[in-house]
Amino acid sequence: MVNIPVGSFVTVLSNSRGIGKLTSISPDKQFAQVTYFHSIHKQETLTYPVKEVKATVLKSQTRCYYYFAKEERWIMGRALRVIDREYEVDFPDTFSKYIPEKDLLVRCEDSVPIPTDVLSILGQETAFFHIRRTNFLMTLMEQRAAAKGMAGLISSNISLMPHQVEVVRRVLEDPVPRYLLADEVGLGKTIETGVILRQMLLDDPRMRALVIVPSFLITQWNEELKHRFQIEQFEGRVEFTSVELFHSYSGSYPDIVIIDEAHEVAKLGLTSGIKEKGRYEQLKLLCHRAHVLLLLSATPVLNNEHEFLSMLHLLDPDNYKLDELDAFRRKVTFRQEVGKSLLSFREDSKPFMLKRGISNLRSRFNNDPILESHLVELEIGLDRFGEEERRDLIRRIRVHISETYRLHRRMLRNRRENVQDLFRHSRGENKVTEEFDLDERTVQLHKLLDEYRYEAWAAERELWKEVETRESVNFRIWLTLIEAAGCDEDLFQKVVNTRRAKKVERSLDGVFPDEILTLLASSPYFLGELELLDRMIEVFKYPSEEGDKKLLLLEIIKSIQDKSFRNREIPKKIIIFTQFTRVCEDLLEYLRHNLGTETVGAYHSGMEREEIEFVTNSFQNNQSCEVLICDSTGEVGRNFQFADHMIHYDLPLSPNRLEQRIGRLDRLGRTKPFQMSVLTGPDATVNFQFAWHNLMDKGLDIYRSSISSLQFFVDKHMPTILRCLYVHGIEGLEVETENIRLTIQEEKVNIAEQQVIDEIDARENQATSFLEQLVSYERNPQKIQDSVEPWICEALKFDKIRGTHFSQVLYEGTPSTLVPRSHLQTLHDQMNIPGCFSREQSIDLKNTKLFRIGEPFFDTLSEYLRWDDRGQTYAFWRTVPSWRGRDQDWLGFRLHYIVEGDTEPLNSLISSRGDDNQSKAYRRLLDKFFEPTYISILLDYQGNIANSTYRDLLETPFFDVEEGGNDTNIIKERLGRIRSTFSSGTWENICQKAAENSHRYLLSDTSFQELCKQNTDRARSYFGYMKTQLELRNNYESMWGKKEVFDDELYEVILKGIENPKVHLDAAGFLVLSDKPLRKQTQRGGGRF
Structure with missing residues (x-):
């Protein structure tokens, strides 16, 4: 501090309290006293080291206070500018004046304006400000009430989908936000995660997040979080790393950890490799130290218990230990049995099925009093209730069982079939189009492939007599030929030539796994193999007369766009999938040559991230870019729901990969239908491409409905299916197609039995409201x-x-x-x-x-x-024409209160415990059960509640007399009306009494007390159910893990904050009702009090 005069405005570097007034300096010039002005009734003087005190200048429009000693009263104004340590101040009842800096005071940043203090010194603004301020404030309160304190939800650029909102609500109302988000593919786990992340970052500015996703999805995640959740607002607080490289993360431990495709990293915990185990241990440390943990995975638990246990161990290591797989499997089995009961216990079940279900549930949960009371009610009401009552009770029973006995209470799953009404357009809307080859050569090729199959199998006949045999060298080579033949003739010839020469062509490096290339180049020939390979090459000696597969693709694209042109539509967005990068590159060159460079783009392995983003953005946003070709890289994670047409240039021998492809378009949020075309090979009896397509179509029904929940079932059956294809040819595959069609229905039931107890119900009452x-x-x-x-x-x-x-x-x-x-x-x-x-x-x-x-x-x-007092106070005179001839004016006050749940008891308890990480979730519960409310109280100037006559007269909004209304602001020269009627001391006392009386009237009002009681009863019932549910879960879970403790003390202080809400005076107005208009003149006849 250098030569700052006493009386100057200053700030203190060590605090954020804003502007104070330097009031003294110690004789040794080491310390300075700074006075902070809160209101005319409260000032606070503190001592600071001189070196922390800095002079400051009031910015234009700063509200300031001045004590007018001559009239012994305070007046308020706005500082405009400073000249030679004097400020030009604009006062409400005079023109602007220059006031010495030492005589002015400014409210500090942590002060709370008291409207009646402002009114008592006649510092009010016009009703113009009050009306606009109140409308803005009401908007803020309405949003807070609607969002239940979840500002991160209401401010996100998302559609409000019921199942997503319910997931968000559950996580954000939980003081322990550690969850597995297990929605099926395409239901919006990223959206749910983004909202939760945004809210957590808003809750605590100290929190930092680490997002771990597959490397090729980092940019997409980043863009999604920027566009929908504005994460650039939280600069430097969100970091990204890839699933492949998270082990090299060297930052400090993040408060929030998000892992996409969590099942992939969970696999590391199941391997025996030292390196993989080390990576898993590092991941565990990140997860277990994080306050917020979100694991994202659509992986079903059935047939995948070990991997699922590894994920739950990251979430909850105390209750889900990696060495307790058998116990976990028993838990899964039990829940499947419960699920079986619930499947037949639905809202549309027949009464005899419900009676059987009641009996089953009773025997399984004989120590659950809540369930028993519901079952008794349903039993009695089966023949008495109307349909809606019965359905509601059945839903409550199902919700109770699901919430109490789910696999993990912090695993949230939504199933596609339960939100099907949200899919305005999905894969089943249009039939898949089968496109047969123009190329007559492929008929002969498929016959040769079948002949090769038979001879290869015959050479290993003894091996394949063993029913357990699932693969062999010849088998793997034949499948490689099948995959290549179903894709591209050039690729196929390179595979055949590699096998013929037993020397790998360099162009195949990276196209197939090294293991396959080694088999092609080193395995001995079976009898007659070389001749068959030569005949295959001979097939392609001459070009096709009708046109090859590329030409067919080109004709399909032209046909689609010609149709759009004829219908006067913009060109369709067409996405083409192939398995192989090399084929993707060849198709890019071919289609660009025929359609134009700008028309076609490609997204494939080996591209830089910036290239990928440029191409995919062009495909989405540039009308001239009509076609995007993808290799297998595009099958995972990307969102292409804006595309119009999907063409399968080939079909992978993995149905789950095909499901991932289709899932790029078949996603929540589609606004238009989409078409699918499959290039199905030759129009011939022997056609392996078509046979495989038929398995996908008729066996798995993959083109009409998602098989994402069946992924492990499919993986389990694939070796048997491929065995039958190899041993028995197309006839064997046809048999397996029928078998899988039948068994898949059983599996869907099994999965439904397992998942029905874990899925959440967005139709449950509190979620719906x-x-x-x-x-x-x-x-x-x-x-x-x-x-x-x-x-x-x-x-x-x-x-x-x-x-x-x-x-x-x-x-x-x-x-x-x-x-x-x-x-x-x-x-x-x-x-x-x-x-x-x-x-x-x-x-x-x-x-x-x-x-x-x-x-x-x-x-x-x-x-x-909330800090500025502009618009918090007003005073106006209303002329009442119907009062003409009345001798007495009416004078009164209207006091406006914000009523909300009181956080003080909660803050006090949390502070005493030394942990505020959970406080925001509990505060949201206060908003949930006591929505912020705006209440006005009307009193006469003597402090009595105004009767209905005066309330009715003041019900209509302010309408200025200068605009044709009957209202006049009491400001500037009109303030003399108040000064001539009341002395400054009397007026100040009247304002103070108005505040005190209105507060007392509000608290004693029966409707207010009833509101508090209703809110408290709702909250107490809700918390009581939570506690009972937790006790039931603990009793049931005792055989598997540690008990969870219900925090009675904490929920009691929340109830206290609801029962005795915070009542805050937000605004105050002085009102006059008269039969005469108010004029600027002060003589009799210009209005009176």
Whole structure:
């Protein structure tokens, strides 16, 4: 501190309390006393080292206070500029004056404005400010009430899907946010994760996140989190690393860990390799130290218990130990038996089935009093209840069993069949198109492949007599030939030539695994093999007369686009899949030559991440880019739900890979149908391509419905299917196609039995009411905008600037903006990209934020609104024409209160425990059970509750007399009306009494007390059910792991905060009702009190 005069405005470097007043310096000049001004009734003086104290200058528009000693009263104004340590201050009842700096005071940053203090010194603004401020405040409160404190949800650029909202709600209301998100493929696990991540980062600015995803999905994840969840707002707090390289992560332990495709890293815990085990141990350390853990995996537990146990061990190591696989399998088996009971215990079940189900559930859960009470009620009501009552009770029974006895209470799964109504367009909407070859040569080729199969099998006949045999050298070579033949003639010839010469062609490196190439080059020939290989090469000696496979592909693309042109539609987006990178590159060259370079792009292995993003973005956003060719890299993780047509240039011999392909388009959020075409080989009896396609179509039904939940069942049966194909040829495959068609139905039942107890129900009552309230609020974005912009643009005088899209806006401060420059700079920094009020538009537009709570500009404005007293006070005179001739005016006050759950008891307990990580989840429960509410109390000036006559007269909004109304603001020269009627001491006392009396009236009001009671009863019932459910789960789980403890003390303080809510005075107004208008003149006849 260098020569700062006493009486100067200063800030202190070691705190964030804002501006204070230097009041003294110690004789040794080592310490300084700084006074912080909270209100006219509260000032606080603290001592600081001199070196921490810095002089500061008030920014334009800063609210300031001045004690007018001559009249013994406080007055308020706005600082405009400073000249020679004197500030030009604009006062409400006079013109601006210059006041010495030492005589001015400014409220510190942690002060809370008290409206009646402002009113008592006649510092009120016009009703214009109050109306606009209140509308803005009400919007904030409505959003908080609708979102139940989940600002991260309401401010995300997403559609509000019931199942996703329910997952988010469960995680964010849980003080231990460690979850396995196990929705089936395409249901939006990334969306759920993004909302949770956003909320956690909003909750605690100290939190950091590490996102671990497959390397080829890092950019997609990053883009998704930026576009939908605005993570660039949290600069430097979200890091990405790949599943392949997470072991090299060297940062500090993150607070939030997110792992996509978690089953892949969980496999590391099951291997015997030292390196893999070490990576798993490192992952465990990351996961176990994290406060927030989200594991994402659609992997079903059935037939995959070991891998699933490894995932749950990352989530909950105390209850899921890797060496307790047998116990875990018993747990899975038990839940499958429970699931079997639940499958037949549905809302549409016949009464006799329900009676049987009641008996089954009773015998299984004979120590569950909640379930027993529901079952008794259903038993009695089977013949008495209406259909809706019965269905509701059955749903409650199912929800109770699911929530209490699920495999892990922090595993959340949504099944596709339960949200099918959200898929407006899916794979089953259009029949798959089969495209047979134009190439007459492939007929002969497939005959030769069948002959090769038979001779190869015959050479190993003794081996294949063993029914357990699933593969051999000849078998693997033949499958390689089948895959190559089904894809590309050039590739096929290279494979055949490698086998003939027993020397690997260099162009095949990386196309097939090294093990396969070694077999091709080193395995001995079987009798007659070389001749068969020569005959295969001979097939391609001459070109096709009708055209090859590439030409067929070209004709398909042209046909699709010609049809679009005839229908006057924009060109279709066509995505082509092939297994092999080399084929992908060849097709790119061929199609670009025939269709144009800009028309066709490719996404394949070996491309740099930037290249991939450029190509995929062009395919999505550039109308001239119509075709994208993908190799196997494009089968996983990418979202192409905007594409119109999928062409399978070949079919992988793995159905699960085909499912992944189709899943790129068949996803939640599709807005239009899509078509599929399969190139099915020659139109001939012997056709391995078509036979395999037939297995996919008729056996697995993969083109009409997802098989993602059947992946392990399919993997288990594939060796048998391929054995039959090899041993018996196409006839064997046809038999297996029928077998799999029948057994797959049984497996679907088995999976349903296992998953029915683990799936969540987004139709459950509290989930439904939450979503309905949220969706209802979002229905009218124009109303939100109309409530917000008058405060921002008309009151605070921000300029509104239109973006490139009609719905985009930016708000920009100007020299006229009524916000101090210090706050204005913060707001300016947060308007770096445009925003909009329509959720629908925010989803469609890139680089556009959604104006809701949780968005930085909105939040900073709301914080400033609560600190600034502009608009918190008002005074107006209302002329009542029907009172003409009345001798007495009516004088009174209207006090406006915000009522919300009180966090103080909760904060106090959490603080005493020294752990605030869980506090936000508990605070959300306060919002859940006591929505913030705005309540107004009308009193006369003597402190009595106003009767209905005066309430009715003041019900209509303020309408200025200058605009044709009957209302006049009591400001500036009209303030004499109040001063001439009341002395400053009397007026101050009347304002204070109005605050005290209104607060007392509010607390004693029966409707207010009933509101508190209802909210408390709801919360107590909810917490009581949670506790009982936990006890039931603990009793049941005791054989498998540690018990979870219900925190009675904590939930009691939450109840205390609901039963005795926080009541905060937000605004106050002085009102006069008179038969005469108020004029500027002070003589009799110009209005009276």
